[in-house]
Amino acid sequence: MNEALERASRIKLVIFDVDGVLTDGSLIWxxxxxxxxxxxxxxxxxxxxxxxxxxxxAIITGRSSRxxxxxxxxxxxxxxxxxxxxxxxxxxxxxxxxGLRAEQCAFMGDDVVDLPPxxxxxxxxxxxxxxxxxxxxxxYVTKHExxxxxxxxxxxxxxxxxxxFTAQLQQFLL
Amino acid sequence: MNEALERASRIKLVIFDVDGVLTDGSLIWxxxxxxxxxxxxxxxxxxxxxxxxxxxxAIITGRSSRxxxxxxxxxxxxxxxxxxxxxxxxxxxxxxxxGLRAEQCAFMGDDVVDLPPxxxxxxxxxxxxxxxxxxxxxxYVTKHExxxxxxxxxxxxxxxxxxxFTAQLQQFLL
Amino acid sequence: MNEALERASRIKLVIFDVDGVLTDGSLIWxxxxxxxxxxxxxxxxxxxxxxxxxxxxAIITGRSSRxxxxxxxxxxxxxxxxxxxxxxxxxxxxxxxxGLRAEQCAFMGDDVVDLPPxxxxxxxxxxxxxxxxxxxxxxYVTKHExxxxxxxxxxxxxxxxxxxFTAQLQQFLL
Amino acid sequence: MNEALERASRIKLVIFDVDGVLTDGSLIWxxxxxxxxxxxxxxxxxxxxxxxxxxxxAIITGRSSRxxxxxxxxxxxxxxxxxxxxxxxxxxxxxxxxGLRAEQCAFMGDDVVDLPPxxxxxxxxxxxxxxxxxxxxxxYVTKHExxxxxxxxxxxxxxxxxxxFTAQLQQFLL
Numbered sequence: 001m002n003e004a005l006e007r008a009s010r011i012k013l014v015i016f017d018v019d020g021v022l023t024d025g026s027l028i029w030x031x032x033x034x035x036x037x038x039x040x041x042x043x044x045x046x047x048x049x050x051x052x053x054x055x056x057x058a059i060i061t062g063r064s065s066r067x068x069x070x071x072x073x074x075x076x077x078x079x080x081x082x083x084x085x086x087x088x089x090x091x092x093x094x095x096x097x098x099g100l101r102a103e104q105c106a107f108m109g110d111d112v113v114d115l116p117p118x119x120x121x122x123x124x125x126x127x128x129x130x131x132x133x134x135x136x137x138x139x140y141v142t143k144h145e146x147x148x149x150x151x152x153x154x155x156x157x158x159x160x161x162x163x164x165f166t167a168q169l170q171q172f173l174l
Numbered sequence: 175m176n177e178a179l180e181r182a183s184r185i186k187l188v189i190f191d192v193d194g195v196l197t198d199g200s201l202i203w204x205x206x207x208x209x210x211x212x213x214x215x216x217x218x219x220x221x222x223x224x225x226x227x228x229x230x231x232a233i234i235t236g237r238s239s240r241x242x243x244x245x246x247x248x249x250x251x252x253x254x255x256x257x258x259x260x261x262x263x264x265x266x267x268x269x270x271x272x273g274l275r276a277e278q279c280a281f282m283g284d285d286v287v288d289l290p291p292x293x294x295x296x297x298x299x300x301x302x303x304x305x306x307x308x309x310x311x312x313x314y315v316t317k318h319e320x321x322x323x324x325x326x327x328x329x330x331x332x333x334x335x336x337x338x339f340t341a342q343l344q345q346f347l348l
Numbered sequence: 349m350n351e352a353l354e355r356a357s358r359i360k361l362v363i364f365d366v367d368g369v370l371t372d373g374s375l376i377w378x379x380x381x382x383x384x385x386x387x388x389x390x391x392x393x394x395x396x397x398x399x400x401x402x403x404x405x406a407i408i409t410g411r412s413s414r415x416x417x418x419x420x421x422x423x424x425x426x427x428x429x430x431x432x433x434x435x436x437x438x439x440x441x442x443x444x445x446x447g448l449r450a451e452q453c454a455f456m457g458d459d460v461v462d463l464p465p466x467x468x469x470x471x472x473x474x475x476x477x478x479x480x481x482x483x484x485x486x487x488y489v490t491k492h493e494x495x496x497x498x499x500x501x502x503x504x505x506x507x508x509x510x511x512x513f514t515a516q517l518q519q520f521l522l
Numbered sequence: 523m524n525e526a527l528e529r530a531s532r533i534k535l536v537i538f539d540v541d542g543v544l545t546d547g548s549l550i551w552x553x554x555x556x557x558x559x560x561x562x563x564x565x566x567x568x569x570x571x572x573x574x575x576x577x578x579x580a581i582i583t584g585r586s587s588r589x590x591x592x593x594x595x596x597x598x599x600x601x602x603x604x605x606x607x608x609x610x611x612x613x614x615x616x617x618x619x620x621g622l623r624a625e626q627c628a629f630m631g632d633d634v635v636d637l638p639p640x641x642x643x644x645x646x647x648x649x650x651x652x653x654x655x656x657x658x659x660x661x662y663v664t665k666h667e668x669x670x671x672x673x674x675x676x677x678x679x680x681x682x683x684x685x686x687f688t689a690q691l692q693q694f695l696l
Contacts, residue, residue: 019563028550115695376550
């Protein structure tokens with residue numbers, strides 16, 4: 001936890017995988033060919049506070065869906081990579097675009113495909129349902145499951161480490 | 175619990191947040207741009223009994239969705255504020271509209287955006303999944319999660335405190 | 349359990365409530381006005397075996413939805429009462445239609461609106477999530493929650509009590 | 523477990539039931555007549571790795587839905603039998619088509635209708651929510667529930683038994 005907090009203090013960009021991180025990993029499909037996702041309201045508020053605190057956000061996901069674009073717009077996520085079969089390529093493109101170094105980025109993933117960026121970023125975070133191998137390569141495992149507040153937990157961790165959380169909460173305590 | 179019951183005995187209006195209170199906090203979205211919500215059948219019956227017992231109900235939510243209007247109509251909720259970015263403004267408007275004092279209102283929320291009205295109303299209630307800060311400002315934390323009977327639990331608490339619960343149940347015991 | 353088994357041995361008709369019994373109580377609504385329900389595959393097979401064993405089935409629900417009609421057709425449920433605000437009237441109509449006595453009927457409900465038929469039928473069954481008052485008026489509380497195998501559990505209980513369960517399983521053990 | 527591993531070492535084809543195995547058993551229906559299923563993202567990656575390791579996959583399900591075809595295509599499942607009322611006939615057809623012997627096939631089911639192929643195949647696997655009778659006829663019961671990683675667990679078991687799992691993971695550890 002101490003190491004996670006120290007790493008979190010340097011983060012300028014938080015990158016989220018989608019399925020299993022911003023959702024519980026359910027791929028909900030209809031017979032009409034449409035796809036559905038269940039995001040979490042606590043996560044959304046955490047992201048808005050994180051952005052207001054001065055940290056940027058991105059999504060890198062292997063799948064592709066219009067609801068991801070909509071979720072990103074609604075929560076202030078600036079960079080969205082969908083259909084990213086090789087997540088390392090997307091991660092490296094993101095570093096170039098933002099001019100950030102890898103240790104200034106957090107990556108939150110839930111499966112082995114997320115390991116390449118997780119092993120290179122400054123703060124690797126995963127969820128309780130992740131395979132053991134992913135947990136072994138993580139600096140922090142959230143208490144909340146994906147789609148049930150895991151992303152909110154990471155947002156709060158970063159704000160706490162950076163001393164910005166109290167200021168974000170203050171607006172609701174007037 | 176004793177303080178919560180005493181506070182509940184004075185309540186004339188119960189105000190519900192939606193996501194995380196009347197639902198489990200899932201924001202279910204389809205690729206066609208539609209939004210879905212999962213309400214709870216136990217909650218619905220509790221609301222109908224509460225209304226029949228003489229207590230009014232309202233919804234104040236930061237998001238906006240047609241299903242919320244429909245849910246309000248089906249359960250006898252008289253006042254609906256959607257898209258309420260500042261929940262305190264909606265709360266104060268509600269006080270003016272109903273002529274009630276803040277201590278005659280209960281507010282059930284699940285996140286820090288709900289704190290401004292929760293800190294001013296007569297009975298602040300939250301759910302197990304709420305952040306600690308919200309629990310610290312609540313007079314009562316339900317045993318049931320949002321979308322799984324939390325609202326029903328509040329409805330029963332108010333009716334028990336006001337001595338109207340037995341009469342409401344009597345119709346089913348003839 | 350012994351009393352429940354003895355009561356189950358006399359059952360000729362099993363009546364199910366829908367929300368909270370055949371589902372987990374979630375009322376899933378879309379912004380387009382459509383309604384969705386999540387039934388359970390284990391329940392469906394239990395109902396087919398129960399019907400094949402010679403026991404009839406019915407649905408009595410206070411709400412109304414096309415998916416209920418479809419579910420009844422797919423599982424061999426012969427009688428469907430939807431929009432039944434007073435479940436006792438539907439129950440009494442069902443007795444007249446089938447020529448059965450109340451003690452030959454089981455009723456599975458999950459809330460206080462189900463009490464009038466539950467208090468008059470031969471075998472009253474409910475689910476773990478039901479209010480205490482409903483449990484107090486039940487002869488049997490299932491181990492499985494509604495929408496997660498509760499109805500299957502009742503189907504098996506009736507077949508076991510009537511000595512028909514082994515024969516129903518035999519077809520899968522050839 | 524040792525017997526399961528030994529049996530898994532001989533498997534050339536893994537056959538999945540759908541409802542309760544690739545999903546949590548929920549049959550999600552809309553009032554417009556459409557059907558929905560919630561698959562799991564961990565399962566999908568497990569299937570892709572299993573296929574890449576040289577093991578073929580099939581689906582045998584009693585129900586019928588377009589989303590199953592789509593899921594099979596997206597995960598590399600070569601053979602799909604839908605509407606298979608008698609799963610043994612489908613299983614025997616599959617043996618003929620592939621030229622495999624029964625002991626080279628694993629079958630993962632969650633209910634008594636799955637017993638005929640499960641009792642004849644080389645590795646019978648089921649989920650925690652399955653009836654006891656199905657567990658008694660299984661060589662392995664997964665720790666994860668259906669729709670929550672059960673299929674992934676079987677994919678990993680087969681790859682571990684065949685010594686191919688480490689190679690599959692290696693691509694993510696470069």
